[in-house]
Amino acid sequence: MTNELIALGGAFVAAGLLARLGGRIGLPTIPFFMAAGIITGPRTPGLVLVSDEVQIELFASVGLILLLFHLGLEFSLGDLTSGGTKLLRAGGSYLVLHMAGGLVLGFLMGWGTKESFVIAGVVGISSSAIVTKLLVELKRLANRETGMILGIIVFQDVFMALYLAMLQPILRGAEGAGEMLFEFGRAFLFLIVLLAITRYGARYVGRMLDSEDDELLTVLFVGFAILIGGIAEEFGVSNAIGALMAGLLVAETSVAPRVERLVLPLRDAFAAVFFFAFGLTIDPGEVSSVAVIVGIAVVATIAMSVLAGIIGARVYGFGKRAAANAGLTLLGRGEFSLILATFAVAAGVDARIAPFTALYVLVLAVLGPLLASESHLLARILPERLFERRISAIEGM
Amino acid sequence: MGISESDLPGIGRRYEILVGGGQSIVVVVHHSGRRDLYVMKRHDEDPLCSVELSDDQARRVGGILSGSTFKPAVVEEIESIIGEFVVDWVTVGDDSSIVGRTIGELRIRQATGMSIIAIIRGKTSINAPDPSQTIEVGDRLVVVGPRDNFRGFINFVLG
Known part of the structure; x- marks a missing residue:
């Protein structure tokens, strides 16, 4: 057992270095933070930086809390509604296709009902971080379909928040009707109280957190997010949902824009530890046992994503190149898949969910950017008649 | 455009x-x-x-x-039509110290040698503004004066 500072520091350094190596060839960071955990973990031969995930568990939890706190902070129904019915149709069809595909896949695997819902989320929700970064790196910010892609991402972020809350009672399962009712009531009460504070008391929370000084504001909002996460656990609600609610609450206060800026470096650092810690729990032996299923899931995801890209492009009146770009850019899976898997494993579902998610995220991490940068090849084989060009008055917008 | x-x-x-x-x-x-x-x-x-x-x-x-550091020759030609005088304009930024003060109290003509002949504010323009006119953020100040004084005027607005 190495000492804990070496474990934590080593986790940061290993995650950072491996992700930088991946970045050199245009691969996203999140899967490589996780891969660093697998490689330097106790279950693979060679260097063992962290012999037991308990050593960095607390820091990983902080990473998870900050990830969800930030999601809550950025949660924007405004961005969603400003996209109008077009976004609703494009984003909706993306989600429906993937969630349905994921559910079918889950049931075919025969791991159980709860597991199927988790798998639907894991394969259904793109990574905001990876997709956004990919768009910047491929220099596609000026493209017309980019607005649509980012709209679909916002749509998925909002859905992720709702899905996480919905999954909790599904995963919990019944242990006698009375106990379940009690637990459900308690969790419900907690959420209602938090929602009421968000609605009517955000001003006071804002006043409590507010400080002219960035230093004090940082100390206070980090404390607030972690504290709410912890209190949530006491009420039988996961700390992730508590942190999400804390983010939603702070988003309503006057300090929101400053918190959004200040939380980023902290979130990035601790989220890396969270992804690394997830990697630690992965046994390469288990990974090979799910390889075939992951292969099927990846192929299905690519097919669904391309189909959703075509539907989106048709809704917006874009051409086939835009359809190929959208479908292949949205392939990235990362933080949300890993959060859902962690969430599920903590709730005691089939443990194979973890290696499945790890391998799935890794494969798409390598394939995603590769396919997205070569999207013109896909565009070439898409039939033109799917996209009757509507030359409209807003041409050039 | x-x-x-x-x-x-x-x-x-x-x-x-x-x-x-x-x-x-x-x-x-x-x-x-x-x-x-x-x-x-x-x-x-x-x-x-x-x-x-x-x-x-x-x-x-x-x-x-925007041409504030170097003016292309075409613009120079138009200016030279008025001899040693220039007509030009400057937009008031939100960090300018002259925001919220009047032309009179700033003594702009005495300080810079340039006269404000119009203020373009959004879609409206104020021709030959009074000394009591207050300067706001985003105002475009159209000035006339000796060519050599214009740079000093820009610094006056920026400062």
Whole structure:
């Protein structure tokens, strides 16, 4: 057992270095933070930086809390509604296709009902971080379909928040009707109280957190997010949902824009530890046992994503190149898949969910950017008649 | 010249400026302050070229494009028509110290040797403004005066 500072520091350094190596060839960071955990973990031969995930568990939890706190902070129904019915149709069809595909896949695997819902989320929700970064790196910010892609991402972020809350009672399962009712009531009460504070008391929370000084504001909002996460656990609600609610609450206060800026470096650092810690729990032996299923899931995801890209492009009146770009850019899976898997494993579902998610995220991490940068090849084989060009008055917008 | 703008959630804001020849310039202003410039050809999916600028670089390029650091010869010619006098304008930024003060109390003509002949404020213009006129953010001050005094006037507005 190495000492804990070496474990934590080593986790940061290993995650950072491996992700930088991946970045050199245009691969996203999140899967490589996780891969660093697998490689330097106790279950693979060679260097063992962290012999037991308990050593960095607390820091990983902080990473998870900050990830969800930030999601809550950025949660924007405004961005969603400003996209109008077009976004609703494009984003909706993306989600429906993937969630349905994921559910079918889950049931075919025969791991159980709860597991199927988790798998639907894991394969259904793109990574905001990876997709956004990919768009910047491929220099596609000026493209017309980019607005649509980012709209679909916002749509998925909002859905992720709702899905996480919905999954909790599904995963919990019944242990006698009375106990379940009690637990459900308690969790419900907690959420209602938090929602009421968000609605009517955000001003006071804002006043409590507010400080002219960035230093004090940082100390206070980090404390607030972690504290709410912890209190949530006491009420039988996961700390992730508590942190999400804390983010939603702070988003309503006057300090929101400053918190959004200040939380980023902290979130990035601790989220890396969270992804690394997830990697630690992965046994390469288990990974090979799910390889075939992951292969099927990846192929299905690519097919669904391309189909959703075509539907989106048709809704917006874009051409086939835009359809190929959208479908292949949205392939990235990362933080949300890993959060859902962690969430599920903590709730005691089939443990194979973890290696499945790890391998799935890794494969798409390598394939995603590769396919997205070569999207013109896909565009070439898409039939033109799917996209009757509507030359409209807003041409050039 | 058509300019359209839209939000890029999580990234920043996108501005598209249609220029001649079926081309358009797309400027993406990131939340981080970074700017991306893209030159697009209409009906083409990929940009012809693109460049990435830091906040500081973008301001410098902006200054050059707006002609505040170097005036192209064409503009010079128009100015020379009025001999040793120039007619020009300066937009008041939000960090300018003259915002909220009147022309009279600033003693602009005495201090800079330039006279304000009009203020263009949004879509309206105030011709031959009174000394009691207050200067607001975004005002375009149209001035006339000796050519040599104009630079001093710019510094006066910036300061």
